Amino acid sequence: MNDFKYVFGPIPSRRLGRSLGISPLPKKTCNYSCIYCQLGRTDKMTNKRQEFYKTEDIIAEFKQYLKDSDKFDIVTVVGEGEPTLAANLGELVVALKALTDKPVAVITNGALLSDPQVREELCHADMVLPSLDAYNQEISKKIDRPYGTIKFEEEFEGLKKFTHMYEGELWLEIMLVDGINDDEQSILKFRELLKELKYDRLYLNTPVRPPAEADVNVVSEERMRYAVETLGGISIEMMSSGAFFSEIEDDYEAVKSIIGRHPMNQFEVRGFLESRDVKDPEAMMEQMKKDEAIHVIDYKGILTFRLK
Numbered sequence: 001m002n003d004f005k006y007v008f009g010p011i012p013s014r015r016l017g018r019s020l021g022i023s024p025l026p027k028k029t030c031n032y033s034c035i036y037c038q039l040g041r042t043d044k045m046t047n048k049r050q051e052f053y054k055t056e057d058i059i060a061e062f063k064q065y066l067k068d069s070d071k072f073d074i075v076t077v078v079g080e081g082e083p084t085l086a087a088n089l090g091e092l093v094v095a096l097k098a099l100t101d102k103p104v105a106v107i108t109n110g111a112l113l114s115d116p117q118v119r120e121e122l123c124h125a126d127m128v129l130p131s132l133d134a135y136n137q138e139i140s141k142k143i144d145r146p147y148g149t150i151k152f153e154e155e156f157e158g159l160k161k162f163t164h165m166y167e168g169e170l171w172l173e174i175m176l177v178d179g180i181n182d183d184e185q186s187i188l189k190f191r192e193l194l195k196e197l198k199y200d201r202l203y204l205n206t207p208v209r210p211p212a213e214a215d216v217n218v219v220s221e222e223r224m225r226y227a228v229e230t231l232g233g234i235s236i237e238m239m240s241s242g243a244f245f246s247e248i249e250d251d252y253e254a255v256k257s258i259i260g261r262h263p264m265n266q267f268e269v270r271g272f273l274e275s276r277d278v279k280d281p282e283a284m285m286e287q288m289k290k291d292e293a294i295h296v297i298d299y300k301g302i303l304t305f306r307l308k
């Protein structure tokens with residue numbers, strides 16, 4: 001299974017469970033060169049959509065993978081670059097969906113959402129996870145360092161249009177970088193922009209893995225808390241430490257208090273309970289399913305819990 005070219009993983013993800021990756025383009029092909037990118041600086045900088053690999057070749061490999069294993073929770077088109085640069089993204093998503101009942105997600109930096117064709121293609125996915133790291137061109141140039149012709153205003157307009165036309169699950173992500181977009185004024189600017197968008201969840205991230213540029217730093221816990229509270233988001237880092245903001249001692253009540261404010265999917269609940277050393281998280285989730293105060297939503301086989 002190690003010699004696959006397009007299929008990788010599954011990789012355990014705090015948000016998505018066991019995520020089986022599908023890469024539709026060569027490594028480090030991107031229209032951004034983010035200062036926080038874990039892959040280093042972008043060496044194949046382009047903003048031209050093209051068919052890097054044939055859909056049939058990717059699908060043949062996915063079929064091969066499915067013969068041996070179905071141990072994944074979600075299929076994620078992500079690649080080590082920007083997947084919307086693949087001109088066959090739409091047909092790829094449709095073809096993947098025809099072969100599995102699991103949800104198919106696309107993770108994107110959102111730059112090409114200014115293109116109506118890209119917006120149409122992404123509508124085929126069950127979940128889309130776009131990024132929004134900047135609130136104007138200046139900040140975009142500092143953090144994302146986009147391809148020369150990309151304009152922040154056009155990107156944002158595209159994102160806005162997409163969030164209003166898309167009917168699947170839309171999870172936004174903002175990467176907060178120390179000293180660039182994490183001050184109070186920046187957070188308030190993000191708050192204004194977010195009012196124009198329609199989304200199901202907002203995740204806040206900070207570069208915890210080795211970034212492309214050495215002087216990129218994570219934000220302080222205080223700044224992250226301020227952003228979480230002001231923007232109503234979920235901190236990805238706090239998910240891993242189990243902090244999800246509950247000081248309630250009783251584990252069951254702690255989960256209930258969180259899902260009263262933010263829905264959590266089964267992986268997030270499990271991660272949270274494990275971080276608190278709960279012996280049998282599965283048993284606690286069974287209890288949650290029976291709890292009349294909790295609404296359990298089954299979306300493509302992934303359970304989401306929220307308080308009624």
Ligand code: SF4
Nearest residue numbers: 030032033034037109
């Ligand atoms: S958009 Fe993603 S792949 Fe492209 S440079 Fe940024 S982090 Fe790296």
